[in-house]
Every structure is written in C-alpha cells, then in structure tokens.
Amino acid sequence: MLQFTFLGTSSGVPSLTRNVSGLAVRHSKTKDWILIDAGEGTQHRIQMTNLSLQNLKAICITHVHGDHCYGLLGLLASAGMNGRKEALTLIAPKEIQTWLQSSIELTALFLAYPIHFIDVSEIRDKIEINPELFISAHALHHRVASYAFAIEVIHQQKKLNVDALNALSIPKGKLWGDLQHGQDIEWNGEILQSQDFVEVTTQQVKAIVSGDNDQPELLHQACENADMLIHESTYTQETLEKVGKSPMHSSAKMVAAFAESVKLANLILTHFSxxxxxxxxxxxLEQEAKKFYTGHLFMAEDLKTFELNASGQLKVV
Known part of the structure; x- marks a missing residue:
C-alpha cells in the first residue's frame, strides 16, 4: 500500500555512496507520491527512479537545515520547466516559505503552477492528499524546530452480497451497480437499502517518518498504531557520547530501544554520519540496534525501495 524509496541517507554532507536526506513515499495503488525532505541533489536521485514530478502531490520538509532542504528550489524549478501545471502542496516550517519567496524574487524564478503552502507548526488534523492518502505532523526535539510526518493509507473495499441478490432474483446490471455505489433501489414495489447488500472492509497502514530528533520518545503517541518507523540514526551510542549533546541527534541504541518499548513491528534506520x-x-550501527530491538530492522540505502503491504509487513522490493 505504501512504497518508500530512499533518495538520500547521509547526514550533513553527501558522500560517494550516499546523498543527503530525501525520501519518496508512493501510494502503491496510484502514481501519487510524496517527497519528504529535499537535500541538495535530490532531483538527480529522482531521475534514477521511475517517479515523475508530474505525479508529485506534496513535499514535506522536516526542518530548515540545509541537508534537508537545499535541493528544494532546483526541484521546483525543474518541475515547472518540465511542464507541470497542477498545484503542489508544500508542508514545511514557515521559514521555508520565506526563503522560497525571496529566492523566487532574487533569481527571477517563474513557476507555472501554484504552491499551496501549509505551515507545519499549525497542523492539527490529518491533511488529505487524495481520498486514501493522509498526512499528519508531530513535533520533535532538535537544534531548530523539527517534525515527523505520519503517512496513512485508508483503503475501503465494497463487495456485493451476491447470494442475497440472487435470492431475490435481482438481475445483474444497473441495479447491482447502484447498490454497490451506495444507492437504494426499488424492486418489486419494495425499497432495498444499499447497506443491506454491501459489505465494506477497510485496510489501513501507517508509517512514521521522522526528521532530526534526539528524543525518540516524543513519538510514543504517534507510534501507538503505526506499522513502521523511519528514524535518523546518526551515530553509535559511543560516538554520540563523545560528540556530546550539541548536535541533538539520535544513536542506533536510542532509536532501537524506543522502537522496542512501543512494540513497533518494523524499523528503518537512516541519516548516517x-x-x-x-x-x-x-x-x-546495525549490530548496536539489534541488541535493543527484536522486530524487523532494516538499514536504509540510497535508491533502495521498501514496500509496506496491507497486512503491515515490510519488505525490500
């Protein structure tokens, strides 16, 4: 139901093997996708995938540090030059909007499509990206305001009770279609209600994608009904203790212990120093995490794709 393609998994600066932060989240039943963070070079990584900027529905920026947003302007410009016309939702700290507006003015950037900006600090409810895909935000703890995004897919399937319809000798065709679409029908002088002939099943998955954060426990409530967590694991615990608290990042131990405490089924670590x-x-890093977490652990790699299915199972695709 959800696919996650890592476009960058390095913290701070890129290396020869890993770009800085970027994550594509695709609703697997459609071509719609969301970009979470856009470090420098993100649009180059997108070109190595089958993702199209025409199908990009929203960009979410977790915080204002450059390794999470310096690729935003170029990506927006390229989308316009490639003919995008549809409005794009941008969910980010207010400073990102100020930076974007200034850059548009100072560099004569023309975007042929509207940007619908949402201040992440003001989000109180779920934001609907399409009828099945929703985003909500959760505050974290970092050197600047930082957020995690909860991505949810809620898919409903309607199935007709064929035995009941046949028992009443209702012929296939328009009457069956009307019932399945929620319309009551008249048959043999009697009004038949759609709800009596349609069975509705709901499939739902939820993933938490965290920005930079040195207090994983802040995600306790968000993770209560989540199927997976993607969280930065910048250091080992030993290195974190050496560099001190000032970077305000998490270690593999911290994230793994938290995931274990809330009984998360799936954990992906990323944002590696x-x-x-x-x-x-x-x-x-992986060995440290495994000492404290007994669920399904994965280590992110650039251009690696994971899929979370309707049963909450996560696998590499």
Whole structure:
C-alpha cells in the first residue's frame, strides 16, 4: 500500500555512496507520491527512479537545515520547466516559505503552477492528499524546530452480497451497480437499502517518518498504531557520547530501544554520519540496534525501495 524509496541517507554532507536526506513515499495503488525532505541533489536521485514530478502531490520538509532542504528550489524549478501545471502542496516550517519567496524574487524564478503552502507548526488534523492518502505532523526535539510526518493509507473495499441478490432474483446490471455505489433501489414495489447488500472492509497502514530528533520518545503517541518507523540514526551510542549533546541527534541504541518499548513491528534506520558509510560502519550501527530491538530492522540505502503491504509487513522490493 505504501512504497518508500530512499533518495538520500547521509547526514550533513553527501558522500560517494550516499546523498543527503530525501525520501519518496508512493501510494502503491496510484502514481501519487510524496517527497519528504529535499537535500541538495535530490532531483538527480529522482531521475534514477521511475517517479515523475508530474505525479508529485506534496513535499514535506522536516526542518530548515540545509541537508534537508537545499535541493528544494532546483526541484521546483525543474518541475515547472518540465511542464507541470497542477498545484503542489508544500508542508514545511514557515521559514521555508520565506526563503522560497525571496529566492523566487532574487533569481527571477517563474513557476507555472501554484504552491499551496501549509505551515507545519499549525497542523492539527490529518491533511488529505487524495481520498486514501493522509498526512499528519508531530513535533520533535532538535537544534531548530523539527517534525515527523505520519503517512496513512485508508483503503475501503465494497463487495456485493451476491447470494442475497440472487435470492431475490435481482438481475445483474444497473441495479447491482447502484447498490454497490451506495444507492437504494426499488424492486418489486419494495425499497432495498444499499447497506443491506454491501459489505465494506477497510485496510489501513501507517508509517512514521521522522526528521532530526534526539528524543525518540516524543513519538510514543504517534507510534501507538503505526506499522513502521523511519528514524535518523546518526551515530553509535559511543560516538554520540563523545560528540556530546550539541548536535541533538539520535544513536542506533536510542532509536532501537524506543522502537522496542512501543512494540513497533518494523524499523528503518537512516541519516548516517559519513564516518559510517562503509560496510563496516553500517554493520556497527546495525549490530548496536539489534541488541535493543527484536522486530524487523532494516538499514536504509540510497535508491533502495521498501514496500509496506496491507497486512503491515515490510519488505525490500
């Protein structure tokens, strides 16, 4: 129901193997997708996927640090130059809107499509991206205001009770179609109500995508009914203790222990310091996390795609 393609998994600066933060979240039943963060070079990574800027419905920026937003302007410009006309929703801190407006004025940037800006700090309810796809925001703790985004798909299926229809000798065709679409019908002088002949089943999945954050426990409530969490794991615990509290990031241990405490089924770690970008470094982070988390653990890689199905199971595709 949801697909996650990592466009950048490095913290701070890019390396030869990992770009800075960017994550594409696609509603797998449609071509609609959401971009969460747009570090420098994000549009280049998008060109390596089958994602189209024409189908991009919303961009969510977790916070104003450059490794999460410096690629935004170029991406918006390219979407316009490629013929985009449809409005684009931008959910971000207010400072991003100010920066965007100034850049448009100072660089003579013309966008042939409207930007619908939503101040992330003012979000109180779910935002509907399409009839099945919703976004909500949760405040975090970092050097600047930072947010996590909850992405939910709620899919309803309607199935006719064929046995009941046949028992009344109602012929297939328009009458069946009307009932399935919620309309009552008249049959043999009697009004038949749609709800008596249609069974509705609901499939729902929820994923939490976190921005930079040194207090994973702030996501406790958001994760109560979530199927998965994507969270930064910039350092090992040992390195975090050496660099001190000032960077305000999480270690693999911190995130893993939190995920275990709320019984999350799936956890993806990302936003790795460049010091861990080789195989040895990623293994070190993974091993630390596994000491504290017994669920399904994954380590993000640039251009790797994961799929969360209707049963809440996560796999690499």
């Amino acid at each position: 460049p010091r861990y970008h080789d195989t040895k470094g990623i293994t070190l």
